[in-house]
Amino acid sequence: MAAASDEFQARIDREERIEPQDWMPEGYRRTLVRQISQHAHSEVIGMQPEGGWISRAPSLERKVILLAKVQDEGGHGLYLYGAAETLGVSRDELIDAMHTGKAKYSSIFNYPALTWADVGAIGWLVDSAAIVNQVPLQRCSYGPYARAMMRICKEESFHQRQGYDIMLALARGSAAQREMAQDALNRWWWPTLMMFGPSDADSIHSSQSFAWKIKRYGNDELRQKFIDQAVPQAEVLGLKIPDDDLQWDAATGHYRIGAIDWDEFQQVVSGNGPCSRQRLAHHRQVQEDGAWVREAVAVHAAKHRAGSDGPKAAARNSDTAQEGRADAAV
Amino acid sequence: MPLFEVFVRSRRGLDHQHVGSLRADDAEMALQYAREIYTRRREGISIWVVRSADITASQEEDAPAFFEPAADKPYRDATYYELPKEVKNL
Numbered sequence: 001m002a003a004a005s006d007e008f009q010a011r012i013d014r015e016e017r018i019e020p021q022d023w024m025p026e027g028y029r030r031t032l033v034r035q036i037s038q039h040a041h042s043e044v045i046g047m048q049p050e051g052g053w054i055s056r057a058p059s060l061e062r063k064v065i066l067l068a069k070v071q072d073e074g075g076h077g078l079y080l081y082g083a084a085e086t087l088g089v090s091r092d093e094l095i096d097a098m099h100t101g102k103a104k105y106s107s108i109f110n111y112p113a114l115t116w117a118d119v120g121a122i123g124w125l126v127d128s129a130a131i132v133n134q135v136p137l138q139r140c141s142y143g144p145y146a147r148a149m150m151r152i153c154k155e156e157s158f159h160q161r162q163g164y165d166i167m168l169a170l171a172r173g174s175a176a177q178r179e180m181a182q183d184a185l186n187r188w189w190w191p192t193l194m195m196f197g198p199s200d201a202d203s204i205h206s207s208q209s210f211a212w213k214i215k216r217y218g219n220d221e222l223r224q225k226f227i228d229q230a231v232p233q234a235e236v237l238g239l240k241i242p243d244d245d246l247q248w249d250a251a252t253g254h255y256r257i258g259a260i261d262w263d264e265f266q267q268v269v270s271g272n273g274p275c276s277r278q279r280l281a282h283h284r285q286v287q288e289d290g291a292w293v294r295e296a297v298a299v300h301a302a303k304h305r306a307g308s309d310g311p312k313a314a315a316r317n318s319d320t321a322q323e324g325r326a327d328a329a330v
Numbered sequence: 331m332p333l334f335e336v337f338v339r340s341r342r343g344l345d346h347q348h349v350g351s352l353r354a355d356d357a358e359m360a361l362q363y364a365r366e367i368y369t370r371r372r373e374g375i376s377i378w379v380v381r382s383a384d385i386t387a388s389q390e391e392d393a394p395a396f397f398e399p400a401a402d403k404p405y406r407d408a409t410y411y412e413l414p415k416e417v418k419n420l
Contacts, residue, residue, distance in 0.1 A: 021390060075367050082351055091353070147350070155371070301355035
């Protein structure tokens with residue numbers, strides 16, 4: 001065991017990836033299941049605040065863009081569930097853990113998207129923050145997670161840009177539209193900063209995750225990176241960051257912010273966010289409503305399998321038909 | 331639900347490459363899911379799905395027996411051979 005665990009850490013120290021069939025400490029597996037499934041749940045729950053605006057998008061173009069974006073989030077959830085499943089957990093267990101509150105998702109999605117400008121602010125701020133978080137995860141020591149992150153990061157920059165594009169259009173629009181954009185920024189700024197999690201000093205999961213190279217940068221470091229990117233972007237929009245203490249620190253080359261309200265964060269994380277109950281209830285409802293589809297597909301597949309063993313079905317699924325299909329694939 | 335591996339050919343003339351895996355009840359559904367999950371942005375012109383259980387894979391512990399015999403045969407690489415500087419196009 002000691003030898004296996006030494007070899008495991010040595011492999012990580014050499015910057016080699018850990019793959020599903022490799023020996024790994026139970027804690028490593030547990031940490032990854034927690035983190036990857038939380039990430040997957042966030043993607044899927046994240047479809048809700050924006051999904052509500054698909055039917056109310058202000059133009060057909062904005063509507064198809066938003067549809068594509070929300071569809072991406074679902075796809076990202078699937079990449080991540082797939083990565084989590086390589087660790088020996090089932091999708092049902094993961095979903096169940098979310099429904100019972102054992103598994104969390106990002107606190108940000110417990111806030112409501114009240115106006116169309118919120119769709120812009122979510123894309124610009126929330127997806128930018130997600131990118132800052134996710135870029136280093138592409139080098140995470142666990143291979144399947146790192147590969148899922150590469151795929152996700154590539155698609156995420158579209159999300160960020162389309163959000164900023166919405167904010168630009170509003171900021172350049174009428175006084176009412178500018179006001180709407182400012183209001184969205186006011187409401188989303190602080191929750192976005194909380195997405196990076198508590199200060200490193202207070203984070204319970206950090207040090208071991210660093211040694212295992214699941215995590216490579218501290219929460220505060222990533223938060224700062226996001227702030228330094230977002231402040232000048234807000235200036236281009238002509239919007240004001242809702243923080244009277246915000247100032248440029250020439251000595252360090254970073255923006256300094258005011259105090260984050262960690263009590264609010266704790267409230268939202270522990271299930272008392274403005275939309276916490278609604279988000280989970282909706283997910284549960286959709287899961288139940290879709291049960292008949294999953295059952296039907298399973299029955300169809302079972303029937304098909306049973307049928308193709310018999311002589312009749314063998315004639316129906318003749319070898320030539322199968323070959324034709326294979327040809328088409330080449 | 332069985333696991334499927336997904337391979338995508340990005341354009342004609344290139345190999346199908348492994349892009350990931352997914353769960354589906356049967357191959358037809360796996361193909362539909364693969365289209366939705368892995369090719370939303372013109373990533374491919376053809377998809378293969380194959381049940382993961384049907385793949386026979388070499389094992390980590392067999393790696394020495396499998397791959398080490400190649401390690402002491404550097405003469406199989408062109409770079410093994412040193413040429414006089416004046417020799418061109420070889």
